[in-house]
Amino acid sequence: MNNLVVMKNQQAVTSSLQVAEVFGKNHQHILEAIDNLTVENSTVKSMFVEGKYENSRGREYRQVYMNRDGFTLLAMGFTGKKAMRFKLQYIEAFNQMEHQIQTGGFQIPHTMADALRLAADQADQIELMKPKVLFADSVATSKTTILIGELAKVLRGNGIDIGATRLFQWMRAKGYLISRKGTDWNMPTQKSMDLGLFKIKETSISHSDGSITVSKTTKVTGKGQQYFINKFLAIKS
Structure with a gap:
């Protein structure tokens, strides 16, 4: 279950579409649950950000990004053994992403020396990952079915x-x-x-x-x- 949590605007988030897929729920129902949360308490609006995704026909549809707190509020209503397992996997994914942010996985250089060192490290990592990344990107953007x-x-x-x-x-x-x-x-x-x-x-x-x-x-x-x-x-x- 890759990419449960992603980096967006320097914050660990997941999306309503991803949550619907993982928990086996209708995406529209997830969106309705989020809307109900924000209507009931306007203070939670900052936990959710509107977004879009494109389907195979090129049509745009609504999705919502949420941080850890937003996901926690949303997932409170999910019950059952499978739901508990998925919640724990999400918690672990948030922990890992936030750990990366805090320990330098997404660090911002503060001096020219730090910037040069970070650039050199990233260049090495990109070169090592290049064949895999090129394959993945070329497949994802391929028009061939x-x-x-x-x-x-x-x-x-x-x-x-x-x-x-x-x-x-x-x-x-x-x-x-x-x-x-x-x-x-x-x-x-x-x-x-x-x-x-x-x-x-x-x-x-x-x-x-x-x-x-x-x-x-x-x-x-x-x-x-x-x-x-x-x-x-x-x-x-």
């Missing part, structure tokens, strides 16, 4: 022992693909589309009787490829 079966091959190339059939099963079980039998079986769920993980390719097929049917194929976006690779590598580790 691939089939789920092809994603299974990419995962195997990254040391994940999984085939196409098991990958489909995993995606259905985790709520990325629709599991109910019918015409939309194995189509992306709304959550997956909102996250920009998939695109649906539609192909018109002409039949000898003159009728035309439309075939729909689920394809993984560049962002989705990076997302699932990171997901499985995190599970593996």
Whole structure:
């Protein structure tokens, strides 16, 4: 479960979209809960900041960033064993990010010597990470979509022992693909589309009787490829 907490404006935060995904809740319900918190007590407004995200169709939707206090208030209403486990993981993620900020992971140099030393250290780290970063960035921004079966091959190339059939099963079980039998079986769920993980390719097929049917194929976006690779590598580790 990578990137539960990120750095934004020199503060450790998470987003409503991330919280909805981790806790398995409807994103709109999370937004409504945040709105209720800020309406009931205006003093908590500073814990939440409005933001936007773009889905696979290029449409912008609302999301909200929150700091540790905002997340704590929001998560108070989440119950159950799984919810408790996720809360603890979030607390640990906030602790790690805030520790980095306090101990220099995101330090601001105060002298020219400190600035030069920090620049040299960062250059070394960037050079070491360069192949991985270039791969991740190129995949995330790629316009090329691939089939789920092809994603299974990419995962195997990254040391994940999984085939196409098991990958489909995993995606259905985790709520990325629709599991109910019918015409939309194995189509992306709304959550997956909102996250920009998939695109649906539609192909018109002409039949000898003159009728035309439309075939729909689920394809993984560049962002989705990076997302699932990171997901499985995190599970593996």
